[in-house]
Amino acid sequence: MIAVDWGSTNLRLYRLDAGGRLRERRRSDRGTLASAGHFASVLAAETVGWDDEHILLCGMVGARGGWHEMPYLDCPAGVHDLARHLQRFHPPGFDGRELWIVPGLRDTASDTVPDVMRGEETQLAALLDALPAGVHQACLPGTHSKWATIRDGRIERIHTAMTGELYAVLRRHSILGALMPEDDSRFDAYAFEAGLRRSAEPGGLPHHLFGVRTTGLSGQFADSALPSYLSGLLIGHELQAALPSADGPRPAQVHLVGSERLLAAYAHALTALDIGVQRHSEDLAARGLQALWRHRSHAAAIAG
Numbered sequence: 311m312i313a314v315d316w317g318s319t320n321l322r323l324y325r326l327d328a329g330g331r332l333r334e335r336r337r338s339d340r341g342t343l344a345s346a347g348h349f350a351s352v353l354a355a356e357t358v359g360w361d362d363e364h365i366l367l368c369g370m371v372g373a374r375g376g377w378h379e380m381p382y383l384d385c386p387a388g389v390h391d392l393a394r395h396l397q398r399f400h401p402p403g404f405d406g407r408e409l410w411i412v413p414g415l416r417d418t419a420s421d422t423v424p425d426v427m428r429g430e431e432t433q434l435a436a437l438l439d440a441l442p443a444g445v446h447q448a449c450l451p452g453t454h455s456k457w458a459t460i461r462d463g464r465i466e467r468i469h470t471a472m473t474g475e476l477y478a479v480l481r482r483h484s485i486l487g488a489l490m491p492e493d494d495s496r497f498d499a500y501a502f503e504a505g506l507r508r509s510a511e512p513g514g515l516p517h518h519l520f521g522v523r524t525t526g527l528s529g530q531f532a533d534s535a536l537p538s539y540l541s542g543l544l545i546g547h548e549l550q551a552a553l554p555s556a557d558g559p560r561p562a563q564v565h566l567v568g569s570e571r572l573l574a575a576y577a578h579a580l581t582a583l584d585i586g587v588q589r590h591s592e593d594l595a596a597r598g599l600q601a602l603w604r605h606r607s608h609a610a611a612i613a614g
Contacts, residue, residue: 311364312357313599316371317341317429318453321352324596325360330604332596334360342370342377349377350401365404366396366599368412369429377401382416382426388464389438392431393605412602417468425468430456433567435598437590438463448565449552451572453478457552471548474572477541486519486540489526494537499578501535505542506579515547545579553583560585568592 315322319341325334338356345352349371357365372380378399383391396410414428430450437448438460446460453474459467481487481494508518522540525531531539553560563586566573577587 311366311600311603312360312362313596314353314365314367314369314371315429315432315595315599316345316367316369316376318343318370321345321356322593322595323356323360324593324599325362326596326600330597330600332593335593335596342373342375345377346375350403354403363407364603365407365409366412366603367409368432368595368599372411372414373428378411380411380413383413385415385417385419385468386461386464386466387415387431389435389601389605390609391464392435393602393609396602396606410603412599415465415468420467420469425470427456427458427468427470429595430458430567431465432598432602433590433592433594434458434460434465435601436594437565437567438465439601445561446565447553447561447563448567449576450567451576452568455548469552471552473544473548477544480519480540481537486522486536489523489533490536490540491534496534496538497575498531498535498538501531501539502542502575502578503582504531505539505544506546506582509543509546509550518543518547541575542579545575549579549583553585562586563588565590567594 311326313324313326319339321338321340323336324332327333336356340352371377380397383395392412395413397413398408398410401409412432414426415431417425433450434448441460441463443462448458448460450456451474455471455473457469458465481490508521522536522543525539526533526536564580565588566576567590569592573589577589580587
């Protein structure tokens with residue numbers, strides 16, 4: 311089968327054998343934003359030489375404005391629920407092949423405003439059957455960081471923070487970015503940890519953000535350290551909101567899923583709070599899609 315993780319900015323494709331082992335992988339910057347109106351031709355071009363019959367897709371390709379809009383499935387939901395709601399669609403140019411798409415998830419019970427995820431549920435599907443019974447916390451950092459509470463093999467709660475997007479906006483389009491160098495690849499652990507500590511102090515995020523400017527103006531931090539301070543501040547506020555309060559029990563461990571650079575920052579922040587981490591590659595989506603297809607095939611065989 312071919313597993314396709316099609317996000318807003320990136321397209322990741324994986325070719326798996328019958329046992330679920332990864333045979334080949336491809337990556338493109340033709341995410342859904344760049345592929346709008348040309349999804350069929352983009353997928354055909356990116357899978358040249360791959361003649362597998364079954365193609366499973368997840369991510370923003372199933373969102374409104376994507377290739378084929380999929381309804382949200384309400385939480386709590388596990389692998390069986392997601393597999394049961396896979397939907398086949400029939401785009402032109404793919405005769406003789408089966409294209410299936412995964413639904414997103416929606417949480418309407420955690421807050422007065424619903425929360426959702428698309429794509430991350432498929433990465434988590436690879437973990438659900440492997441985790442022991444009980445409650446687990448997972449975090450998928452990114453442009454929009456997703457937190458998921460998993461209970462007994464089902465995704466029960468969703469919490470989203472626009473941390474990555476807010477960081478990018480502030481770096482590029484605010485007075486804070488004017489003090490910072492173009493290159494933010496240098497990680498300053500001292501400044502990052504100072505931002506984490508600041509996030510736990512009174513004043514609130516809007517006030518704390520202006521403090522990024524004053525730490526630069528006063529010489530408290532060099533300009534090259536300010537991106538790390540801002541990152542620590544934003545991630546710290548995200549953790550304050552996503553994790554139980556200091557008065558309540560915090561998880562002993564958080565499962566982190568994503569790119570190595572982002573996981574390093576979040577692991578640094580969590581360990582500073584004495585919370586253990588277990589890292590998982592962003593390629594988890596391929597395993598999740600294979601798990602969903604395996605469950606669907608097994609259910610279809612029983613029904614047949």
